Amino acid sequence: MKPKYTIAVTGLNNTDNPGPGVPVIRALREAKDFDVRIIGLAYENLEPGIYMKNITDKVYQIPYPSVGSDELMQRIEYINEKENIDVLIPNFDAELFTFMKSKEKLLKIGIHTFLPTIEQFEERHKSELMKFGKKYGVDIPFSKSISNLSEIKNIQYEFEYPVLVKGKFYDAYLAYNPAQVTEFFNKISAKWGVPVIIQEFIRGTEVNVIALGDGKGNTIGAVPMRKQYITDKGKAWGGITLGDENLLEITKKLIKKTKWRGGMELEIIKTHTDKYYIIEINPRIPAWVYLAVGAGQNIPEALVKLTLGETVEPFKSYDIGKMFIRYSYDLIGDISQFEKLSITGEL
Amino acid sequence: MKLKKNIAVSETGFLFDPNSGESFSVNETGKKILTFLEEGKNENEISKWFADNYEVDNATFENNFNDFLTVLQNFRIVE
Structure with a gap:
């Protein structure tokens, strides 16, 4: 019999600038080795993931980290008393610092996380990226x-x-x-x-890599992708997996040198002379994670296993030429759902 | 000039470059040229085959053939 984990996930804003919450949940629901009960954590009461069928089992509103980390942690503690959360997967850059700082506090109440260290998080900030490039021997504009x-x-x-x-x-x-x-x-x-x-400004093609590091220098999973259709916000509305070995090498080298812990996304410009410049490092799973799942690497499942201290074998391959195409879809909700979430903070 | 090893050409004339993620489509003539390049035929052999099998004079074919090869080079489909 498979174990069942209660997993809390943020980033349910499946809008035209989507958070990774919904695709992470889809991946977890397809996990081979465990079942899940999903607790959605929402900042806004119109985040689409709240209302989508078969995504969350229960939703709680939480305060923005900018309100104060104490308020956010008190809310998490309250939710945990009711739900007994095993794993928390935060999906926003802006909330990561609060959860990284509260790692021990969370663990004390039984909530496991698998996040980068504060040092890893800080040194890949956009303002620090040049120093990062010099330290780890990667090209940065x-x-x-x-x-x-x-x-x-x-x-x-x-x-x-x-x-x-x-x-x-x-x-x-x-x-x-x-x-x-x-x-x-x-x-x-x-x-x-x-x-x-x-x-x-480096001229070339933007390519992205989703990856998962085990914190010991090993790359558990990595899938490169090129955006095929980009929204006016610069977000991928369609993409395709690539077979570019250089991208995998850059990723593995970086994870080995930094001993990266958790999910990450590398944004890279490949020039016409085949030079690769890292333009951003996002310290979390990206919103296009479900493409990696479709290509054979269930990165959120592996992340949960790492979070719970299991040994995870690195993925050996993925399908090249797998595509994702986003779409918009009108969900029908009822004012009573909105009322319940607005008044009680739960749905 | 050779077709890059990892380029896949389907029977319908659809090309996919897994390195860049780019895809292209070619007509029957283009597909035939790509098949010859895949087989390792050189430019002269390809020109001769078209001159023998189509109603086209050498100069006209070679003009178009060279244009096509330049396009293949620009898209880095051949090496």
Whole structure:
């Protein structure tokens, strides 16, 4: 008989800028070695994953980490008293720090996590990426953090236009002149604060790799993908798995050197001369994880096993040429569901 | 000039490059050329075959053939 685990998952916002929660849950429901009871943790009461059939067994609203980590932890403790959570899989960059910091506290109440260490999380920040590249011997585009508008006039001395203007957590815009940099600086800093990162624009094809590290330097799973259809928010609406061995080598080398713990996504630009530049490292499972599952690597299942201390054999292969195509679909809900979640914080 | 080893060409003339994720489709003539390249035939042998089997003069065929080969090179389908 298979064991049954209670797993709490965030990121139920299956919108045009989707969180990874729903595909992670789909993967867990298809796990071969265990059954699951899924507790959805939602920040907003209109996150589609709350209302989708056969996704969550129960949903709780939780406060944003920006409200305070104590409030968030108190809510998790309350939910745990009712649900007895075995594993928690956070899926947002912005909440990871709080959960990493509370790792021991969570473990004391029986909730297991498998997250990067604070050091791993900090050193791959966009503003630190150049240092990261030097430390681990990977190519990173030249970049610089700026914190005020007066620094924009100096960009022309260090960069060639166009340049990428990036927020520390999200958002990236291509700017062709100082006026555009100013516009994007204001837009990004108002939303995400400073610093804003100016990054050399590398021409080429963007490719992504989803990977899972066991924290000891081993790559448990890795699947590369190229976006085939991109939304105006830059998100993949369709993608295909690739057979590029170089991408797998870069990933394995990085996980070996950093001893990466948990899920990750590498965003890489492959130039026409076959050079590979890492432009971002996301410290969590990406929203396109279900493509990896479809290609033969159930990365969320392996993550849960690692979380619970099981030995996991690395995946040996995946199918090349597997595609995913997102779609939008109108769910019909009822005001009573919305009412229940809004008033009681549970559904 | 040879077709890259990992390029898959289907019977319908659909090409998939697993390295880049790019896919292409070619017509009957293109498919025949790709099949010859896969078999290791050189440019002269391919030109001769088309001149023998189609109502086309050498100059016209070679013009189009060279254009097609340039496209294959640009998309890095051949090496």
